[in-house]
Amino acid sequence: MRGVSLPRVRAFLLTVFALALAASAASACAPADASTPMVVHVRIHYSKFEPASIEVPAGKPVTYVITNDDPIDHEWLIGDATFHARHRTGTESAHGDRVDEVSVAAGQTKSTTLTFTAGSYLFICHFPLHEQYGMIGIVTAR
Numbered sequence: 646m647r648g649v650s651l652p653r654v655r656a657f658l659l660t661v662f663a664l665a666l667a668a669s670a671a672s673a674c675a676p677a678d679a680s681t682p683m684v685v686h687v688r689i690h691y692s693k694f695e696p697a698s699i700e701v702p703a704g705k706p707v708t709y710v711i712t713n714d715d716p717i718d719h720e721w722l723i724g725d726a727t728f729h730a731r732h733r734t735g736t737e738s739a740h741g742d743r744v745d746e747v748s749v750a751a752g753q754t755k756s757t758t759l760t761f762t763a764g765s766y767l768f769i770c771h772f773p774l775h776e777q778y779g780m781i782g783i784v785t786a787r
């Protein structure tokens with residue numbers, strides 16, 4: 646009479662156990678819960694923002710990771726028309742401690758997290774002539 650050998654049963658159980666472990670490890674790496682901000686990458690290249698148009702969910706925090714590939718400094722200032730009118734004539738050469746005003750030195754990457762109510766918000770580099778050159782983009786929150 647032939648039965649299933651004990652070593653084979655043991656090997657089978659070890660395999661099941663290993664698969665269960667792998668499955669639980671995989672679920673630990675599952676997408677983060679809703680409280681973790683969505684991440685949007687913005688590249689600055691040849692004095693242009695890429696992408697120049699970004700859609701985000703309204704009322705949810707979004708982290709913007711801004712990478713300046715250029716050999717010159719830039720800034721990523723985001724807000725409404727009043728905000729930009731103030732910065733167009735502003736004299737601040739660098740920004741550092743406000744989430745909506747990010748200075749990104751040549752070759753650097755900076756991150757900022759913002760939550761917008763529904764609407765459109767321009768992001769602009771207000772260094773002299775950069776906006777005129779095309780350093781402008783828009784975040785649309787819906």
Ligand SMILES: [Cu+2]
Nearest residue numbers: 719720770775
């Ligand atoms: Cu610039």
